[in-house]
Amino acid sequence: MKILLKNVISESPGCKDLLCSYFIKTILLWLSEELPTSVWKPDNLIPCFMKCFKRLVYCVEYSVCPHYFIPENNLFENKIIGQSRTKLLQKLNESHDYGLQCIFSSEKISNLPSFTRQQRNVDMFANDIQKIIKSNSILPIxxxxxxxxxxxxxxxxxxxxxxxxxxxxxxxxxxxxxxxxxxxxxxxxxxxxxxxxxxxxxxxxxxxxxxDAVSGWMMLATLFYKHRQYKKALCVLLYSLTKCTTKKLGFGANISNEHRELFRYNTFRKLGIIRTLRILFLRPIDFFDKPNSILDELKINDKDFNQRTVIPPVTYIHLLTFLCHYCLNNIRNYQESLGDIRLTIEEDYFMSDNGLRAAAFDCLGVAFQIIGDTEAAREAFVKSTEIFPYQLDNRSFQRLAIPKKYR
The missing domain is CATH 1.10.287 (Helix Hairpins)
Structure with missing residues (x-):
């Protein structure tokens, strides 16, 4: 905790001298009373450290830290206020997200074995990637x-x-x-x-x-499809599909052990976060008030598409492949693409939330609708509404509401 205070927090701009070691001791004393003696042992060093760290964040956030011997005396009363409190809290939360890894930036432990330092770098790099792909900041402007x-x-x-x-x-x-x-x-x-x-x-x-990895290629395939250049579109889609491997990262996904092993290679850390995301990130296909780009087959009418629709990337590839083969009258091929859409849904491929799963079922329903299987289309749309029951954000509700469409 002292290393955290002296070499991490106090080194951050605007945070110097806001906290002192006596505050840390006070927090430690209170926790020693709250937790059983059996907890305080070397094997529990990291959990105990994180408990103290979490309590420190709480004390700063709510400006309360009772004196251990004189509890009615609040050590934080009028102590950390205004902009200083905001900066300190931001630094504490940021460091807490890294867990024990945050103290490795300290010069006090810079003589750790190179393997330990390398693991630290890998973990911090992976944590940064994790934060970005779960953040709305990664979504398109x-x-x-x-x-x-x-x-x-x-x-x-x-x-x-x-x-x-x-x-x-x-x-x-x-x-x-x-x-x-x-x-x-x-x-x-x-x-x-x-x-x-x-x-x-x-x-x-x-x-x-x-x-990112494929969304630009899919936009190119969409342009070719809209201009009836189906063979060109299929070439681009086939290339895009080769990029959609399990090593890629989808929006909202968790960093797996496989990805952490991948980040052990210096290649990615030398590239940096942004260039790494260009290679590894699979962004959903996002249409927001963009009628020029959306496939006509996904529209309900000519004036449609005032709401946002986000489609899983692999689902969109298979849907567009299906449409190209359908227009070329390649019956066997478009039936295979239809099966690929279903398999993608079953495997939950790059679908991090129910909104993306519902969009995938909506695409499946549209494909069934195109080949004239209205019963299967209805089942897909109903499944979509069950997964994501928000009428304003789920287009399947509007499709099911069309009179006599599925009777």
Whole structure:
């Protein structure tokens, strides 16, 4: 606890001298009364440390730390207030999330064996990845303009910091997504203006490919499909599917032991978090008020799609593959794709919550609807509503409400 105080917390900007060792001793004394003597043994060092740490966070958050010998005397009363308290609490919560690993940044224990230090680095890197893929900050920007894109590009060109450029490039690839969504997806077979617009659209999509593992490729396949270039779309989809391995990370997923073993390789830690996410992260396909990009088959009517729809990435690949084969009248192939959608749902493939599972069933229902199996379509839509019973956010409710559709 003293190492934590002196070499971690006090070294953080704005947190120096806010806490003292007497506070730590007081917390330890109170916990020694609350917990049985049998708990305090070497084998329980880490759990005991974390209990003390958690109590320290509580005391700072609620500004209460009773004196051990004079309990009516609150040691934290008017002691840590305002901006200082906010900074301290932020540092404490951040360090607490790392657990025991947080003290390894201390010079006091810098002479640990190299294996231990390497494990520390792996764990901290994995924890950072975990936080990001569970955070809404990884979701795409909802609205943007060409001017936003140009400003971001200008900032990249002017920045001298590699770290800042890396972050800005990540933002620019996200802006590329939205730029494509706001454009009318033009047909290249028309006048020169339409052809140039088509090429511009392709350019933005190719930039978005660098955002994560597959979503940019799927946007490219969607463009080809919309222009009836089915064989081109199938080539892109087949390539995208090769990237959807179990070693990839989905939104909201937990870092597995397999991923931690993967992060032992210095390659990923040298790449950094953002570049690692470009390789490993499978982002859901997100349509939010973007009628230009959404598949017509997913719309209920021409004025549809004012709500947000997020589709699991592998489910979307199989759905688009199904549609391409259906349009090419490849009966055996589209039946296989239909089976792939069902298998993806059964395996819960890259579906971290019920909203994504419900969207997958909705896609399955649409596929059944296209081939004329209305009974199977109805079952899929009903299953979707059971999994995610929110009418405003689940399109299956609207599909089931269409008169005489499934009678």
């Amino acid at each position: 909802q609205s943007t303009t060409i001017m936003d894109y140009e400003r971001c590009l200008k900032s990249i060109l002017l920045s001298k910091s590699k770290q800042i450029r890396s972050i800005l490039l990540h933002n620019m690839t996200s802006l590329s997504f939205n730029t494509v969504h706001t454009m009318q997806l033009p047909n290249p077979y028309g006048n020169i203006y339409k052809y140039k617009q088509y090429k511009t659209c392709i350019c933005y999509i190719l930039q978005s490919i660098q955002h």
